[in-house]
Each structure stands twice: as C-alpha cells, then as structure tokens.
Amino acid sequence: MGETDPVDQLITLWSAAMPDVDTRGLSVLGRARRVTLKARAAVEPILALQGIDGGGYDVLATLRAEPPPHRLRPTELYRALGISSGGLTARLNKLEAARMIRRPAASDDKRSVFVELSPKGRGLVEAAFRAEMGLQAELMTGLAEKEQWILATLLKKLDGTMGAG
Numbered sequence: 001m002g003e004t005d006p007v008d009q010l011i012t013l014w015s016a017a018m019p020d021v022d023t024r025g026l027s028v029l030g031r032a033r034r035v036t037l038k039a040r041a042a043v044e045p046i047l048a049l050q051g052i053d054g055g056g057y058d059v060l061a062t063l064r065a066e067p068p069p070h071r072l073r074p075t076e077l078y079r080a081l082g083i084s085s086g087g088l089t090a091r092l093n094k095l096e097a098a099r100m101i102r103r104p105a106a107s108d109d110k111r112s113v114f115v116e117l118s119p120k121g122r123g124l125v126e127a128a129f130r131a132e133m134g135l136q137a138e139l140m141t142g143l144a145e146k147e148q149w150i151l152a153t154l155l156k157k158l159d160g161t162m163g164a165g
Contacts, residue, residue, distance in 0.1 A: 007031050028158070039139060043132055050128045051098075055091050060100060060125035063117040070117035073106070077115055100124060 004012075007030040011023045040054065047057050062080050063070045072080070078088040092115060095101045100121030106112040117125070140148055 005031075007034065032155070039136070042135055042139065046131045046135060047128055049131075050124050052100075052124065052128065055087075056095055056100070057125065057128055059088070059091050059095060059115075060117065060121050061129060063101070063115065064122060064125045064129070070122065071104075071114040073112065074115055095121065 007027060010030065011026055014021065014023050014026070044054060047054060050057075052060070058081055059077065062077060063072060066072060074085065074088060074092070078085050081088065083091075092101060092103070096103060098120075100118055102116045102118050103113045104116055106114055143151065
C-alpha cells in the first residue's frame with residue numbers, strides 16, 4: 001500500500017489548493033467509486049452478450065431474487081432499485097417488448113399489475129448472474145478471503161451510517 005494512486009494524487013492536489021477542507025472521505029469514497037466504475041465496465045460486456053444492459057439486468061435480477069413466481073408490484077420494484085417510477089417504466093417497456101417480463105393484473109385489484117419474470121427472462125438473468133458472480137470472484141482475487149470479509153463488513157457499516165438511499 002506504499003505506492004500512491006490517482007486518489008492519493010487528487011487528495012494531494014486538493015489539500016494544497018484548499019488546505020482548510022477535510023479530504024479524508026475522498027480516500028474511501030473516491031476509491032469505492034473507482035472500484036465500482038471498473039467493475040461496471042467489466043460486467044457490461046457480459047450483459048451485452050446476453051442482449052441486455054445494466055438497467056434491465058437490475059430489474060430482472062431483482063425479480064429473480066424474489067421467491068416464485070418472481071414478481072413484484074411496480075412500486076416495490078422501483079423502491080428496491082432506488083429509481084424513479086418513470087425510469088422503471090422505460091425499463092419495463094423494453095423488457096416486456098423483449099418478452100423477458102410479463103405484467104399480469106393483480107387478482108385482488110384489476111387496476112393494479114405485477115411485474116413478473118418470464119421464462120425467457122429467468123433463463124437470461126440466471127446465465128448473466130452466474131457469469132457476473134464468476135467475474136466478481138475473479139476481480140476479488142487481489143484480496144485474501146479475510147480481507148474481503150473485513151472490507152465487506154466495513155462497507156456495510158459505512159452504508160448503514162450514511163442513512164437512507
């Protein structure tokens with residue numbers, strides 16, 4: 001860890017430019033952002049091979065993680081994803097056109113619908129998830145198993161202290 005990285009360099013620049021500003025958060029959050037962007041760049045080609053983008057994958061993966069019949073109400077889905085209802089609608093329209101989801105009416109309220117994973121969507125998301133988990137395991141090989149656990153524990157704690165979102 002003795003070498004400097006781009007975040008160290010950025011902290012040095014900002015500390016010189018604005019010495020009264022506390023830049024300690026950048027050492028963690030700046031690196032977390034870099035790791036996230038690198039991981040996303042590595043995952044996108046896997047998803048593209050399945051004919052899907054990250055937003056569509058997030059919807060399918062959220063539905064697949066639900067117990068059978070792998071369905072949620074749209075409100076539950078956009079809350080779980082942390083996106084707007086309009087953003088969800090665009091994703092759902094695309095996924096429905098590709099026959100990866102269905103939107104059956106709720107039996108208790110015909111004005112309400114569910115979003116349900118189709119067999120095609122289930123097959124696609126399961127293949128993509130397996131490939132993504134393999135890639136993530138590969139990306140984590142730079143850390144020992146205990147280091148991975150410690151980092152995950154600290155990130156979970158940080159996430160919990162940052163409030164809702």
